[in-house]
Amino acid sequence: MSSNQKIDKRIKRTKKALQNALITLMQSHDFKAITITDIVKHADYNRGTFYKHYKYKEELLEDIIEEVIKDLVDSYRQPYQDTDSFTFNSLSASAVKIFEHVYAHANFYQLIIQSNALPGFHKRISNELKKLPLQDLAEIEPSPDIDPELHASYQAYAIFGMIMEWVEGGFKLTPAYMADQLLEMLKFSPVNSRFKIRSDLEK
Amino acid sequence: MSSNQKIDKRIKRTKKALQNALITLMQSHDFKAITITDIVKHADYNRGTFYKHYKYKEELLEDIIEEVIKDLVDSYRQPYQDTDSFTFNSLSASAVKIFEHVYAHANFYQLIIQSNALPGFHKRISNELKKLPLQDLAEIEPSPDIDPELHASYQAYAIFGMIMEWVEGGFKLTPAYMADQLLEMLKFSPVNSRFKIRSDLEK
DNA sequence: TTTGTTAGTGAACATCTGTTGAATAAATCT
């Protein structure tokens, strides 16, 4: 069933060991400060072995991320599992499952996002966008032609944005509440939105 | 008017030179492959000088980004400039201005996003989210209590998502069209959305 | 213009990087 296409035992063992070593080191050290030498010393492997599998730390990290993403996708699909016709429940449940997945890997997400593994470009620019009163943008004459690719990217990043907010807020909200909020956003009709210019343009 | 609080001429000169050197090198080399030595050699400064101002390449890059973001904010605020009451035109115009800003700095955005300056975590996870049929999530009973912080982050990342799609599509769309699409998204009433499960769950 | 301050230089250092080659160990295949 799984794609275990004859991968050498040693490779699996080594990669797992290196992954664990990196995760462990990231608990206590900034990502940038962790050296390849640190990782292999901690995992008790030769430095050359690292370079046989990875070009740099980031590649090792992406390998780790890959597994978490697998679980994310699985989580999303769970409600659909034994259904071949659509029900609202399964759809709503999928939303919940996504946030439950993140919650289950809370430590990991916190680690990835807070460590400067991703030099904060998207964080930086998103934070700036957040300051702008974009929420007030609304209410124009209709026309139902939305580019599906743009819309997909819009939605994907929007949810990622919710997750970022959740993570950086220290997971104070429950997964159920997060899912609820997402559904709320989606049904949010901009007709209701109040129009006023923010007067607080300080800094 | 500007916050030029007596910064040593030499610092400005040096930083600008280093920034220019990095940008130039990024045109032809992968970010990861550019060394500090490369940068200072290209800018004709001593290596120690680099470390007096920056800890690592990423910090230098963030300095560059900062200026672009300044222009982004300025662009957004332009339509509001001489207005103290809200008009739809100024709001719509702000949306246009954002995308015009990105378009004006197309090379820069392409450079930043395509170079692996930001190890592709958000890219990776967002792409995965894009594959999930999240657009179909919709149509639930009403309730108008949306967490403003979550909503802000949702919106900010959503727009960032549009920009990402635009950039990676090679800027084939016009800024006006992008702005139009954004406004379309915002007014998009999910009541219209068709409900069906994707049957293509390959891979 | 002089004085105090600080940015930039050049050199040196230990450490880390990325790569290589020959030897060894552990896996896979028949």
Next chain:
DNA sequence: AGATTTATTCAACAGATGTTCACTAACAAA
């Protein structure tokens, strides 16, 4: 089981890193 393939080791290398030092050159303030 033995034969073959290949992952891992160890040592060595040139180059890059990150830090420090005393020296000088350029700037700011008076």
